[in-house]
Amino acid sequence: MTEISFYFNVPNREHALCQLVGKALAKRLSINILADSQAAATALDGLLWEVPQTGFLPHCAADDAIVADTPIVLDYRPELLPARQLLFNWTNGLPAGFERYQRVVEVVPIDEEARILARERWKAYVAQGFKPTSFDMMDRAG
Secondary structure, three states: OOEEEEEEEEOOHHHHHHHHHHHHHHOOOOEEEEEOOHHHHHHHHHHHHHOOOOOOOOEEOOOOOOHHHOOEEEEOOHHHOOOOOEEEEEOOOOOOOHHHOOEEEEEEEOOHHHHHHHHHHHHHHHHOOOOOEEEEHHHHHO
8 A cells, every 4th residue: 555654844845855756766765746837847857956955856847758767757747657566746735646656756845735735645645545654853853
């Protein structure tokens, strides 16, 4: 069964994503990142090339010719994402086909609107028989 993980109370969502993706990459996991729009995917694309400052997170779009040789695929079209072990959901809804992943990661910032949407996703996962786990990033920061 797919493991669902929520990282909440995240002060900087984008940097937390890069940090978590970097850790997954170090474990040699295959990774998809699903953005909610082309604009969001473009913004994340730039970020993944810049963070961490001492390197980059190699990635491509789902329709890129090098997708088979690239450990991280970033796209806003869920139907194009290849089979991978891990999905980072960068949308406000349940990602289509999330059940095919070993793990789905949700990164939830501190702002209340994002928390409300995350609670809705949590409830939707539970309604489908999944048991999400949560990690409070405020506890880890101190």
